[in-house]
Amino acid sequence: xxxxxxxxxxxxxxxxxxxxxxxxxxxxxxxxxxxxxxxxxxxxxxxxxxxxxxxxxxxxxxxxxxxxxxxxxxxxxxxxxxxxxxxxxxxxxxxxxxxxxxxxxxxxxxxxxxxxxxxxxxxxxxxxxxxxxxxxxxxxxxxxxxxxxxxxxxxxxxxxxxxxxxxxxxxxxxxxxxxxxxxxxxxxxxxxxxxxxxxxxxxxxxxxxxxxxxxxxxxxxxxxxxxxxxxxxxxxxxxxxxxxxxxxxxxxxxxxxxxxxxxxxxxxxxxxxxxxxxxxxxxxxxxxxxxxxxxxxxxxxxxxxxxxxxxxxxxxxxxxxxxxxxxxxxxxxxxxxxxxxxxxxxxx
Ligand SMILES: [Zn+2]
Numbered sequence: 001x002x003x004x005x006x007x008x009x010x011x012x013x014x015x016x017x018x019x020x021x022x023x024x025x026x027x028x029x030x031x032x033x034x035x036x037x038x039x040x041x042x043x044x045x046x047x048x049x050x051x052x053x054x055x056x057x058x059x060x061x062x063x064x065x066x067x068x069x070x071x072x073x074x075x076x077x078x079x080x081x082x083x084x085x086x087x088x089x090x091x092x093x094x095x096x097x098x099x100x101x102x103x104x105x106x107x108x109x110x111x112x113x114x115x116x117x118x119x120x121x122x123x124x125x126x127x128x129x130x131x132x133x134x135x136x137x138x139x140x141x142x143x144x145x146x147x148x149x150x151x152x153x154x155x156x157x158x159x160x161x162x163x164x165x166x167x168x169x170x171x172x173x174x175x176x177x178x179x180x181x182x183x184x185x186x187x188x189x190x191x192x193x194x195x196x197x198x199x200x201x202x203x204x205x206x207x208x209x210x211x212x213x214x215x216x217x218x219x220x221x222x223x224x225x226x227x228x229x230x231x232x233x234x235x236x237x238x239x240x241x242x243x244x245x246x247x248x249x250x251x252x253x254x255x256x257x258x259x260x261x262x263x264x265x266x267x268x269x270x271x272x273x274x275x276x277x278x279x280x281x282x283x284x285x286x287x288x289x290x291x292x293x294x295x296x297x298x299x300x301x302x303x304x305x306x307x308x309x310x311x312x313x314x315x316x317x318x319x320x321x322x323x324x325x326x327x328x329x330x331x332x333x334x335x336x337x338x339x340x341x342x343x344x345x346x347x348x
Pocket of ligand 1: 125237240
């Protein structure tokens with residue numbers, strides 16, 4: 001038919017078709033009580049008129065909708081340190097009824113990390129990463145009753161400084177990481193078995209991290225920053241950047257979206273889960289320091305468990321303590337204190 005029309009007529013016809021389809025869509029939506037909002041690109045979105053709840057959005061994200069609705073702006077939390085995240089409630093998402101995560105988009109995010117969480121998950125690239133950057137903080141969490149799980153993406157088989165056979169390095173480093181974890185009160189350690197030094201931001205990696213998030217159901221995730229930390233290049237190993245990026249992609253949107261990696265729900269029964277906050281280590285925009293001076297001995301014990309990595313360093317405590325003192329100074333803590341610092345991102 002179009003072939004018989006002049007080009008402008010064909011264009012007008014398509015335009016009319018587009019408009020009538022849109023009108024029909026609007027009419028279909030009105031009886032359900034929805035408000036119809038218009039984006040700058042003239043797209044259509046619907047918001048229910050009662051409580052800001054959004055209809056199921058398939059693969060689209062609640063945060064996209066929140067931005068669209070102008071409801072996702074930051075605001076100060078009235079409770080100072082923010083609410084404790086203690087409940088082991090039902091998964092936010094899943095097949096039954098409207099998702100609570102969609103209602104939450106109208107609340108401002110907290111301005112400080114939760115004072116306490118029940119469960120935290122640390123996702124790092126190599127055995128020893130969590131200990132260099134965060135073991136003091138982990139020790140503080142476990143001492144306060146938080147259940148902490150480690151997910152180590154590689155076995156660190158490209159690490160080491162001596163002639164340990166390569167095929168032995170992975171198992172050795174797994175054992176070292178388990179011992180280091182125990183030194184700061186962590187017994188649940190997952191290894192994903194990816195090759196050290198060759199990580200890429202693949203869908204497989206996102207799915208595997210999403211799986212652990214759904215298994216552990218943590219309110220808080222700690223991972224490495226996907227942004228390079230220019231002041232200390234060693235902190236930004238490419239694997240660290242990839243794990244940080246992949247973990248953030250798993251936190252949002254994959255783990256919370258029941259339609260992302262549907263096999264996790266269909267085959268493994270893993271309901272969607274929304275992580276409340278993510279702590280990024282070695283970040284160029286760290287905004288939260290944890291004073292770990294009183295836990296430094298436990299951190300050093302964890303680090304010393306990585307014999308294949310630090311066995312040759314007599315100056316380990318001095319070396320790492322120097323970083324931690326510098327971090328404390330940079331965040332305004334008194335001289336001589338030691339700290340670990342993070343960029344905390346609110347992800348609910
Ligand atoms: Zn590393």
